Amino acid sequence: MKDLLQQLIRARSTLDTGEQAAAEVIATHFQRYGVDCRIDSWDRNRANVIARVPSAGKRPGLLFVCHLDVVGPGEDPWTYPAFEGREVNGKVYGRGAVDMKGPIAAAIGAICEVVASGAELQGDIVFAATAGEETDSAGVQRFAADLSRLTKPAGVIIPEPTDLAVITAHRGLFWLEITTRGRAVHSSMPQRGVNAIVSMRRVIEELERYEVDFPPHPELGKCSVSINTIRGGEAMNIVPDRCSIGVDVRTLPGQNTDAIRYDVERMLARLTAEVPRFEATLSVVRCAGAMETDPDCEFVQGFCSAVDVDLTNAIGFTTDAPHLAPLGAPIVIYGPGKPNQCHQVDEHIAVADLEAGQACFKEVLLRFLT
Ligand SMILES: [Zn+2]
Structure with missing residues (x-):
């Protein structure tokens, strides 16, 4: 999973380079686990990537929606190169380490672990990573234009870095x-x-x-x-x-x-x-738009108990969540990594946080889908 994060950081996905390279890293990784994955590309280098793990279809599934793009490195110098993914003292440095390639790697790690375990899934897992969340939300709009091909999931998870707090509202x-x-x-x-x-x-x-x-x-x-x-x-x-x-x-x-x-x-x-x-x-x-999910709904309650969190919270930043409202499914924002690292020079995530995130995502998958 750490390797996957490092590859994702190297696959620079700022506004000027586009998301194609990062999408390819994810597709290659999923394909290694036999997971069906396709890249939707447009405008030369823009891309979404969508993976699906089919199931017995007896229960509603789970949908992960992430963003592939990152903000630029900024003007100030970095201690370690911004697009190298160097590991120093148990932390991986690089643009996107927390926002949100680290949480992406943790979610993919959990999905692939569940797939490799041979667990019999009762509901599908759909994983989407989309373009342009930091700028124009072009990717999620493209993805959301076609939501009718998805059956309504039990819930949507947006793995932004929340330091493993469960977020149900933002402005x-x-x-x-x-x-x-x-x-x-x-x-x-x-x-x-x-x-x-x-x-x-x-x-x-x-x-x-x-x-x-x-x-x-x-x-x-x-x-x-x-x-x-x-x-x-x-x-x-x-x-x-x-x-x-x-x-x-x-x-x-x-x-x-x-x-x-x-x-x-x-x-x-x-x-x-x-x-x-x-x-x-x-x-x-x-x-x-703003977003708000009822913290007392069945999905949020089940999610909180799977990740062992008592209270839900609100955050200051916005996400692509409002674009998914037409699905009618409850949405939580949840992932490893300190939110105050977002968009900073020397952005980094602790490998221990990544591992904790992967373990929690795995608990969620097992709880809802097995
Ligand atoms: Zn983000």
């Missing part, structure tokens, strides 16, 4: 870009132009006062709004004709993003009516 994200337009003139006569940065100040003031009308969630807290990027202006002597901000809204389960969009559109319309020569546009850059 969603709704990214907005607001652009103000002005009129560029030489700044020795600013009164002849319209300053897009000054217009944006009004927008920022409004957004700072904006409270999203939605009740807080007991574990996830409030829906939050944060202005995280700003761009505007070309030169010290030109009145800027364009300014843009990026706004990150983190949404709660059950919340309707159309309502947020409507609020912001209304706010911009009011400024257009009130402020002379004010002009602004709004666009949605990205939208990913």
Whole structure:
């Protein structure tokens, strides 16, 4: 399993290289265990990989959904190369070690162990690893477009690194870009132009006062709004004709993003009516839903008892889980590795954590499928 993780780290799968190489590593591994596995490729180097272990079909199966892609290594230097998978003092270093190639290796390790044991499975195992979770969710959308060929599983497992905590809820994200337009003139006569940065100040003031009308969630807290990027202006002597901000809204389960969009559109319309020569546009850059599974449902209860965890939790980051909602199956997020290692320089996972993860995934497979 450690070898599989090291091969996966070497099969770089950032946005610029695509996921094909990592998909091939997984397909080769499954085929070695006689597990049927196919790669779905598009756009030259993008790829999903889907494996299926058939069963007697007497019970609903289990579906694992992972992401193959990783974020880039970042600007800061690494102690060990980011795409080598070097093992030092019982830890494997490399981009994706925790997010999420380590948990992938643990899940595949458990599946292959169960297959090799010859256990008679009563429900199918389907394993999917998809492209682009860190960017556009292209892979999971492609996979989810065809969910009708799957029979509804007992549950879906998303092996993100949770340090073996069972996660049943996370917030969603709704990214907005607001652009103000002005009129560029030489700044020795600013009164002849319209300053897009000054217009944006009004927008920022409004957004700072904006409270999203939605009740807080007991574990996830409030829906939050944060202005995280700003761009505007070309030169010290030109009145800027364009300014843009990026706004990150983190949404709660059950919340309707159309309502947020409507609020912001209304706010911009009011400024257009009130402020002379004010002009602004709004666009949605990205939208990913929140997720919530009933922690008291049979699947979550069975899962918790298999992995010996008493309490379920919520997390701060988002996953591809909302794309799987049409399946109608309960979803948990669970895997080995410290979540604070995600996207960091010197990302690593302890081999002991990988092994613990594999053992827990095996317990889950045996509990639900034998
Ligand atoms: Zn991840």
